[in-house]
Amino acid sequence: MSNTQVFEEQLQSFLATQQLEKGLADYTLEGYEGDLRQFIAFLTARKVPDWCAVQGDHLAEWIGSLSDEDYAVSSLSRKLTAVRGLAKHLVAERWREDVFSELVRGPRISRKLPGALSPEEVDKLLTAPDETTPQGLRDRAMLEMMYSSGLRVSELCGLTLQAVDLESGLLRVYGKGSKERVVPLGSQAVAALERYLDVGRPKLVKPRTGSELFLSQWGRALSRKTFWVMIKKTAKLAGIDAPVKPHLLRHSFATHLLEGGADLRAIQEMLGHSDIATTQIYTFVKGSSLAAAHDKHHPRNQL
Template identity: 65%
Template sequence: MSATPPRYTISDPLVDDFLLYLETERGLSNNTVEAYGNDLAHVWEYLKAKGVMEWAGVERKHLEGWMSELAKLDYEPATVARKLSALRMFAKFLVRERVCVKDFCELLDSPKLHRKLPGTLSAEEVERLLDAPDEDSPQGLRDRAMLELMYSSGLRVSELCGLPLQAVDLDEGFVRIFGKGSKERVVPVGSKAVTALERYLDVARPKLVKPRTGSDLFLSQWGRALSRKTFWVNLRRHAATAGINKPVKPHLLRHSFATHLLENGADLRAIQEMLGHADISTTQIYTAVKTDSLASQHAQFHPRRKQVSGGDETAD
């Protein structure tokens, strides 16, 4: 079992300046800034215990000892990598601010990560899921529109539930998203999603509006923005109706969007732009999904790989 990272606090003007830089200049979210602050406080606790009294005195050996300590405590490699990422950014910040002469993380090795491939739905499963909501009710029309838009445009669930009316241009067929770090991107909306949204706006949303309803696009029965938790509950219900026997989480539609685009020949850079990934390496994981799928198809259908009764491969 992996260790649960404890919370630390640190009183350090340099760290405060760095976190302010992340928030104002780099545009990172509050949650990310808080996590980085906690990571730096964590490493500082270790360094103080080893007799290091200032950041300028940090050496590679200190950080290698810290990483070994994390490994002994069964921290997941991804958690260690995130902590190290925070420390690397901070070290570069200290060099830029002339607090340190050299980057104390420069020669530090990162832990090897084995990234778990994202799950996806098949195109046929997606069709069944999209058809699952009962479109005789306002809530069903709303859910159909949300599912269509999420799959059509690869939105995060937070982006989907936070959309205002003015973010969607159905005439031009695009949606304007403010994603992580308040970064703006414009994503196309497919024709079927446009049709579902038009039906929701014309027929369903007026029935969900209450006296204090604001400009939120997708409304709950109380006339407020539909929460992510409620969307998740509804998604699981629709997946059960569709007979999908796998855990269906909101991100699964986003993964399916990217995977299906790639399988049908879309450019990886275009997918990166639509998903709002800052780094192409994040998007490249979908190439591994595609490769895995191709290997499965090869094993199932190639005459030299197909299995005959008894478990033996076909003869050459």
């Protein structure tokens, strides 16, 4: 058996475990696989025979070489996460007795505060699609739902007809790790979705269309990439100068709820955060805006 086959066997075992036991999304698994294959190529070039011979120094050298190639810190951190997961898997499967990645420290990531659109900018963005077309009705409904419920783009594009209860204004979402949560839909989102379902979606349906909620021109589920392109074009049409990415609407949803007095725990549940600490970053956004207002308006700051 060649070196490549030895590495491949445990790689496939690890990926299968991540999918079956942890329910990771396909795109997450694809990312892990790409990162691990890159590490395997590095090991093979250095004539490391198998996973049992891999040492922490190999991993540290690989991460260091990638740093020299100007990889982003976030990319390096993701690659290290993939290798650490595999290292633990090797121990669990009794291929090794030690976790070779244990002593390798990752790059320090500075946590950036999430940006947010103003309510006025959100209104411009949401009303920009041309609702005289099926695609425009679809785009308006998608934007309204993302801002109304704080959805991730993968959650939005993965919705089915069965996930929506327009009468009660609720939406069943499957987030990271296939975790299910129920989130409310605002009245504007419900109205936009009703228009799309009544007029827009029937014109996008093709013979092989399934229960996907948001359809492309080919009658299939709209992809994340297509939605990404759409939101950029719509932002330009709305005259918004700031770079608008899908996640910005999710950040805006959380920030505006918090500024309106919503409970942090409720926001955590709607966003699908497993850890309240992830949600708490929005309190810093609110705090920074308060500080800016204080600097601008407090009389002692004018002296």
